[in-house]
Amino acid sequence: MTAPRSDTPVPRTLARKLHExxxxxxxxxxxxxxxxxxxxxLWASSVLIFCGIEALPxxxxxxxxxxxxxxxxxxxxxxxxxxxxxxxxxxxxxxGGILHGDFGTSWASGQVIADQLWHRLGNSMLLAGCxxxxxxxxxxxxxxxxxxxxxxxxxxxxxxVSLAAVSLPxxxxxxxxxxxxxxxxxxxxxxxxxxxxxxIWEKLHTIALPVATLVLVxxxxxxxxxxxxxxxLLSSAYMETATLKGLGAxxxxxxxxxxxxxxxxxxxxxxxxxxxxxxxxxxxxxFVYPGMGQYMVDAVxxxxxxxxxxxxxxxxxxxxxxxxxxxxLSIFVNPRxxxxx
Amino acid sequence: MKIQMSASTKxxxxxxxxxxxxxxxxxxxAGTVAGTSGLWLxxxxxxxxxxxxxxxMKLGLDGGQTTDTLDPGTYAGSTMFAAAFxxxxxxxxxxxxxxxxxxxxxxxxxPSDGAKTWRxxxxxxxxxxxxxxFTVADAAQTLRRHxxxxxxxxxxxxxxxxxxIEEDGKDLVITLSNGNADLPLLFSDYHLQIQKNGGxxxxxxxxxxxxxxxxxxxxxxxxxxxxxxNDWNEERGFVDSVEILVxxxxxxxxxxxxxxxxxxxxxxxxxxxxxxKRAPNVETISTKGKGFYSFLMMGDxxxxxxxDLRMALKLSIDRQAMLDQILGGYGSLxxxxxxxxxxxxxxxxxxxxxxxxxxxxxYYKKSGHSGPIELRTANAAFTGAVDAAVLFQxxxxxxxxxxxxxxxxxxxxxxxxxxxxxxxASYWGGRPTQDIRYTTTQLSTSTWNxxxxxxxxxxxxxxxxxxxxxxxxxxxxxxxxxxxxxDTSGLILPVFNNYLNARSKKxxxxxxxxxxxxxxxxxxxxxWLSA
Numbered sequence: 001m002t003a004p005r006s007d008t009p010v011p012r013t014l015a016r017k018l019h020e021x022x023x024x025x026x027x028x029x030x031x032x033x034x035x036x037x038x039x040x041x042l043w044a045s046s047v048l049i050f051c052g053i054e055a056l057p058x059x060x061x062x063x064x065x066x067x068x069x070x071x072x073x074x075x076x077x078x079x080x081x082x083x084x085x086x087x088x089x090x091x092x093x094x095x096g097g098i099l100h101g102d103f104g105t106s107w108a109s110g111q112v113i114a115d116q117l118w119h120r121l122g123n124s125m126l127l128a129g130c131x132x133x134x135x136x137x138x139x140x141x142x143x144x145x146x147x148x149x150x151x152x153x154x155x156x157x158x159x160x161v162s163l164a165a166v167s168l169p170x171x172x173x174x175x176x177x178x179x180x181x182x183x184x185x186x187x188x189x190x191x192x193x194x195x196x197x198x199x200i201w202e203k204l205h206t207i208a209l210p211v212a213t214l215v216l217v218x219x220x221x222x223x224x225x226x227x228x229x230x231x232x233l234l235s236s237a238y239m240e241t242a243t244l245k246g247l248g249a250x251x252x253x254x255x256x257x258x259x260x261x262x263x264x265x266x267x268x269x270x271x272x273x274x275x276x277x278x279x280x281x282x283x284x285x286x287f288v289y290p291g292m293g294q295y296m297v298d299a300v301x302x303x304x305x306x307x308x309x310x311x312x313x314x315x316x317x318x319x320x321x322x323x324x325x326x327x328x329l330s331i332f333v334n335p336r337x338x339x340x341x
Numbered sequence: 342m343k344i345q346m347s348a349s350t351k352x353x354x355x356x357x358x359x360x361x362x363x364x365x366x367x368x369x370x371a372g373t374v375a376g377t378s379g380l381w382l383x384x385x386x387x388x389x390x391x392x393x394x395x396x397x398m399k400l401g402l403d404g405g406q407t408t409d410t411l412d413p414g415t416y417a418g419s420t421m422f423a424a425a426f427x428x429x430x431x432x433x434x435x436x437x438x439x440x441x442x443x444x445x446x447x448x449x450x451x452p453s454d455g456a457k458t459w460r461x462x463x464x465x466x467x468x469x470x471x472x473x474x475f476t477v478a479d480a481a482q483t484l485r486r487h488x489x490x491x492x493x494x495x496x497x498x499x500x501x502x503x504x505x506i507e508e509d510g511k512d513l514v515i516t517l518s519n520g521n522a523d524l525p526l527l528f529s530d531y532h533l534q535i536q537k538n539g540g541x542x543x544x545x546x547x548x549x550x551x552x553x554x555x556x557x558x559x560x561x562x563x564x565x566x567x568x569x570x571n572d573w574n575e576e577r578g579f580v581d582s583v584e585i586l587v588x589x590x591x592x593x594x595x596x597x598x599x600x601x602x603x604x605x606x607x608x609x610x611x612x613x614x615x616x617x618k619r620a621p622n623v624e625t626i627s628t629k630g631k632g633f634y635s636f637l638m639m640g641d642x643x644x645x646x647x648x649d650l651r652m653a654l655k656l657s658i659d660r661q662a663m664l665d666q667i668l669g670g671y672g673s674l675x676x677x678x679x680x681x682x683x684x685x686x687x688x689x690x691x692x693x694x695x696x697x698x699x700x701x702x703x704y705y706k707k708s709g710h711s712g713p714i715e716l717r718t719a720n721a722a723f724t725g726a727v728d729a730a731v732l733f734q735x736x737x738x739x740x741x742x743x744x745x746x747x748x749x750x751x752x753x754x755x756x757x758x759x760x761x762x763x764x765x766a767s768y769w770g771g772r773p774t775q776d777i778r779y780t781t782t783q784l785s786t787s788t789w790n791x792x793x794x795x796x797x798x799x800x801x802x803x804x805x806x807x808x809x810x811x812x813x814x815x816x817x818x819x820x821x822x823x824x825x826x827x828d829t830s831g832l833i834l835p836v837f838n839n840y841l842n843a844r845s846k847k848x849x850x851x852x853x854x855x856x857x858x859x860x861x862x863x864x865x866x867x868x869w870l871s872a
Contacts, residue, residue, distance in 0.1 A: 062756045108408035109560065116407065175592060182600045190602050191401070191593060193586055195563050288588045288597075290562040298407040298561055301752075 027338060031328050038324045045316035046098075050091050053305050053312075060107050060303040081107055094309065103310040108302050113310050116295065121314060123194060124291040127207055127284075128276035131214035136269055139219045143226025143265075147253055150231065162220035174213045174286040181209060191288035210287040214280060218272040225268040229261035263330040270326035278315040390849055396870040398580045398848070401594045401603035402859075405587030407561035412544035413534045414487055414494030419607050419859065420587050422531055424564050426862035427583055428470075429534025429549035432461060432480060432513075433525045435773070437854035437861065440685050442525035446480065446535055446550065447513070455808055456520035461513040467573040469537045470554040477508045482539025484515070487532065496532035499777070520808030522815070523774040526685075530773065531862055552578025552866045561587050566865070579850070579869035595843075599623055604848040605864060609841040610724065611669030617843055627671045628840040628853045628860075631683045631771025631778075634667070634723045635675075636716065636733065638831030641793045642763040645831055649708035652828075655694060656701035657740040658733050660835040666732060667725040668838055675834035678823040679782060683855040684775045686812065688820040691827065701740035713743040717758050721751035722766035723838075730766055760791045767791060768838075771857055775819050776807050783826055792831035799825050847871050 022029045061077040078084055082093075097104055103113035142162070146155040165173065181188040189206045198206070230253060233239060242252050281293025292311060299307035331337045405420030416425055432447040447461040467475040486492060488500035505516035515524065527533075537548045547555040550573065553566035566583040586603060588594045594606040595613060599620045609617065614625050638645035638654065645651055660674045673681065676694055680687055718730040727748060734744040749758045749765075758765050772778040781787060784803060785795040799822055806818040826832060840858040844851060850868040854861035860868075 106408065109410050111410075175596075178592075178596045178600075182596055182602070186600050190600060191586060191588060191597055193563055195557070195559055197557070285590050286593055288586065288590065288593050290559065294561070295407050302406070302408055304408055 027331065030331055030337070034324050034327050038320050041320050042313075042317055045320070046095055046313055047091075049309055049312040049316065050094065053309055054087060056303075060305060094306075098310075098313065104306040106299070106304055106307050108299075108304040108307075113307055117292075117307075117310055117314065120290065120292040120295045123289070124277050124280075124293070126194070126203065127210060127214070127280070127289060127291060128273065130204070130207060130211045131218070131276050132273055134211065135215040135219050135272070136222065138215070139222035139269075140226050140265065142219070143223045143230070144253055144258070146223070146227045147230045147234070147257075148249055150227075158223065162223050165216040166220035170213060170217045170280075171282050171286050173216050174210070174283055177209050177213055178286075193288050193290060195290075207287075207289065210280075210283050210289055213283055213287075214276055217283075218276060222265070222268055222272055226261070226265050229264045230257045233257045233260055259333065262333040266329045266333070267326050270322045274319045274322045277318050392579045392850060392869040393872050394579050394581075394869065396580045397582045397584060398605075398865060398868065398870060399584045399586060399603040400864065401586050401588040401597045401606045403587070403589045403591075403594065403608045405561050405585075405589065409560040410545055411547045411555075411558055412540065413532050413536070414492065414496060414540075414544065416532055417495065420564070420585060422857075422862050423859050423864060424585060425531045425534050426551070427553045427564075427566050427585070427865045428547050428551045428555050429536070430467075430551050431529050431531075431533050431535065432463075433528040435526065435529050435854075435856045435861065437852050437856065440683065440855060442529065445529075446475065447525075447528070450525050452522065452524070452810065454520075456522045456524070456810055457517050457808075459515045459517075459524050460509070461515070461525075463511055463513055464573070465511065467550050468571055469550055470548050470569055471537070472571075473537060475535070475550055477511055477513050479537060479539060480513050480535055481506050481508050482541055483533065483535050484513075484528075484539070486539045486541055486544070494532060496530050499527050499530055519804070521776070522808065522810050523776050526773045527777075529856075531857075553583050556582070563587065577863075577866045580865075583865045585865075598843055598845060601845060604845045604870065605842065605868075606844075607840075607842045607859060609843055611667075611671050611841065614669060614671065614841055622846050624844050624846055626840075626842040626844060626851060626853075628842070628858070629673070629683060629855055630838070630840045630858065631681065631855065632769060632840075633675055633679060633681075633834050633837045634663075634726070634729065634768050635679075635766070635835070636730075636833040637759075637765055637767050637792050638833065639763045639793045640831040641795065644708075644710050644714065645763055647708045647710065648829055649704045650710050651831055653701045653704035653708060653740070653742060654714075654737070655833050656697045656704065657737040657742050658833060658835050659696040659736045660694070661696070662732060662736070663729060663835040667729045668836055671839040671841055672836045673839075675836050677827040677830075677832055677834050679769065679778055679826070679832065679834060680775050680819070680823060681837050683771070684778070686775060686816045686819050688816075688823040691820075691824060694827070696736060698740040701737075701742065705740065705742055713745040715745050715747050715764060717747045717749050717762050717765040719749040719751050719754045719758070719766070721754040722759070723768040726766040726768075729835075760789065773856070776803070779803050779822060779826075783822075783830065794826065794830040794832070796825060796829065844868075 060081070061074040061083070082090065094104065101114060103117055105111065106113055106116075142158050146158045149155045177188075178190060182190040188209045190209065192207050192210050194203045194206055234257060239252065239257065242256055278293070280291065281297055283289070284291040284294045292314070296308060296311035299311065400423065402420045402423055404418030404422075406418065409418070409421050413425055413429065416422060430446050432445060433442045434445040435441065436443050446464050446467065448464050450459055450461045452459050463477045463480055464475070469475055484500065484503070484506050487494040487496045488503045488506070502517045502519050502521060503515060504518050505514075507514045507516075517524065521527075534549055534551070536544070536546065540546065547558070552569055552572050552574070554569050556565040556567050558564050564585040568578060568581050572578050586597075588597060588606070591608075591610060591613070594608075595617060597603045598606045599617070599622075601622065609625070614627070617623055618625050636658075638651055640646060640651070655677055664670060664672050664674060674693060675681075676691060678688070716730055716733065718726050720726055723729075730746045734746055737744045759767050769782065772781060780803065781789050782791055783794050783799060784790060785797070785800055802818050802822050806815050806822070809815045809818065842859070847870050848868050849871050851864070852860050852867050854863070
């Protein structure tokens with residue numbers, strides 16, 4: 001990795017300068033690199049979203065006017081919305097607005113998109129946050145437990161239950177929970193519609209069922225990754241040494257195996273967190289939860305493209321952010337990456 | 342073709358509003374009650390109940406979207422339809438049983454000059470939710486906003502004939518370019534909620550004179566109302582607060598109702614009606630309406646430019662099977678004209694067209710057509726439209742007609758298939774009057790003439806009937822128009838569908854209203870919660 005140093009002094013080139021910075025601040029430069037990459041990815045996804053939506057069949061003017069679409073009315077609406085401008089002009093206007101936090105206005109309702117978008121995103125974050133707070137520790141400890149009792153009945157039970165939960169489609173899990181906890185034994189709140197005048201405790205009570213559904217859906221993936229990552233370490237030589245030295249199984253797993261297995265676990269947790277925010281529209285619909293997925297789907301059906309684009313970009317941003325966070329965390333938990341030779 | 346006159350031996354018609362209305366009332370009450378007795382709550386059972394006041398009424402409705410706005414000119418879908426009648430009042434309302442125009446914010450009206458000029462007396466003791474008194478100016482401004490040439494209101498089409506809206510003292514005077522005997526009924530349209538200064542200042546304010554005040558509006562999520570304590574009408578608005586929760590998922594609505602979290606849900610699938618009947622504490626409601634399911638043949642496109650072929654197809658559909666299997670029996674048979682007895686002055690005694698493979702084969706042979714006929718369908722056309730097309734295919738096969746079904750995507754069905762392709766499945770909801778029904782879909786110049794039915798004879802009768810104030814002459818014209826459409830147009834109308842809703846047993850005072858779904862939008866206004 002290290003470039004051979006020449007004895008004769010040469011003018012410092014930019015590449016060399018960069019190299020020195022990198023070896024002086026290994027962590028900082030890695031993280032900076034990831035951040036820059038994230039920005040490039042975000043820009044690329046904004047282009048993809050914009051072009052993808054341009055390529056979609058159908059047109060807002062004809063969809064909005066529906067049965068009343070005369071050519072003149074369609075032309076009027078297209079002119080009013082600036083759809084007659086060239087694509088590049090529209091992209092620059094849109095992207096420029098977003099840099100100032102302005103997502104434009106909805107074509108269908110004429111409302112400012114940003115207000116509604118952040119409001120919905122807040123709702124989605126609340127749901128995802130609650131699910132994550134329960135699911136992540138639960139999954140990791142269940143994974144540890146499964147390793148501790150591997151191939152014995154607790155391991156098999158944990159595997160069976162979590163696999164069953166992940167095998168059922170999420171809407172089916174949702175309907176089962178509604179059937180048991182709302183219709184047959186009315187203990188849970190339904191529908192999970194939250195609104196501004198509710199206190200935080202009321203909100204938490206209201207969203208209990210969708211949170212439970214999401215926990216059941218995401219837990220298996222994380223649990224099995226934890227189990228597999230630790231199991232693969234247990235066969236390595238230093239584990240054997242630890243066992244021979246007489247350390248207890250729990251201590252070996254928690255103190256010596258888990259830190260080394262953290263990188264893959266963090267990655268799978270990040271993926272699941274991203275799913276919890278961007279992929280739960282079905283659960284939102286079933287529980288009548290005003291989240292962001294529902295907002296985007298509504299906009300798609302009426303071809304309200306600024307809203308679709310805004311949602312798409314925010315989703316992409318969240319995805320990139322979470323993956324970047326996972327990368328950076330993986331660097332932090334890996335001593336070899338933290339202290340490169 | 343004998344014309345039955347159930348209650349028609351009344352005094353000759355004058356242009357006087359009262360006589361006309363009372364006539365309509367009796368004629369229609371006789372017709373509808375006889376036709377649909379099984380579907381109606383006995384009137385006496387309703388009258389015996391005394392409303393209880395108080396409580397929070399929760400309605401779980403579909404058809405709400407995040408793109409909804411409060412401007413009544415934009416309302417579409419069940420959620421905003423129900424909201425409209427919760428906060429607003431119209432100049433005119435309609436009778437749930439007879440469909441006749443009844444006073445609301447207008448106390449009476451009178452036409453003159455061949456129904457070209459109308460004078461409405463305006464109620465004087467009404468205030469808006471914010472306390473300002475309601476005046477004739479508010480009514481005039483509301484109509485001006487919706488009828489303005491550049492208006493984006495969905496009611497613009499209804500009001501297109503209005504040339505002048507004037508305030509004359511405390512009266513409202515409307516002048517039309519063509520006589521229209523149905524004008525008061527047009528003013529009962531749900532887009533025409535009277536707003537303060539007509540909504541000119543803020544179309545989205547939802548400050549009206551209705552039974553409930555708007556408290557909060559989250560589009561596509563929830564709309565909350567509280568009781569309007571200064572309501573001018575004491576016989577409505579019985580609960581303290583109303584919540585409309587948008588629930589677009591069928592199963593979620595049913596779960597919410599059967600667990601008692603909401604008191605009322607709409608838009609049930611006929612397949613679930615029977616299951617829901619078993620649930621304790623729940624009552625299903627099937628209300629006769631004006632909407633229908635149909636198959637549309639374009640009368641000017643090959644091969645449907647041949648009336649023998651059109652007739653063959655009309656005879657080759659088993660309407661009873663369609664009613665039983667697609668609608669689960671929750672509807673009534675159609676007779677290939679778009680009007681049923683839920684409309685005022687509906688035709689009577691026209692022979693019911695039935696499934697007749699022999700006759701169909703005869704007409705098919707006569708048409709000289711051979712080869713497969715393509716029928717386009719999608720479930721967007723109506724609930725069960727794909728199944729209905731397959732059923733039609735089987736029926737037609739028995740008549741020697743080869744129907745080929747082309748399934749289209751739901752998305753874009755209304756812009757790419759309906760009103761564009763020669764043969765497709767479709768539906769229509771009700772319209773307030775026969776005149777509007779025919780003007781929308783059968784008048785040769787209409788852009789929504791989705792069967793391309795072009796008959797100068799029909800157009801002339803439609804115009805004549807519109808301005809005619811003698812109800813007997815009108816009824817006669819409508820009868821002839823129905824027969825003409827039934828026997829020559831491209832409309833195959835096998836069934837009229839009922840509105841399917843369900844309520845908790847706590848929700849009392851439900852009124853079956855043939856005007857439209859959700860007790861003509863007035864479920865929150867008319868119902869109360871038992872203690």
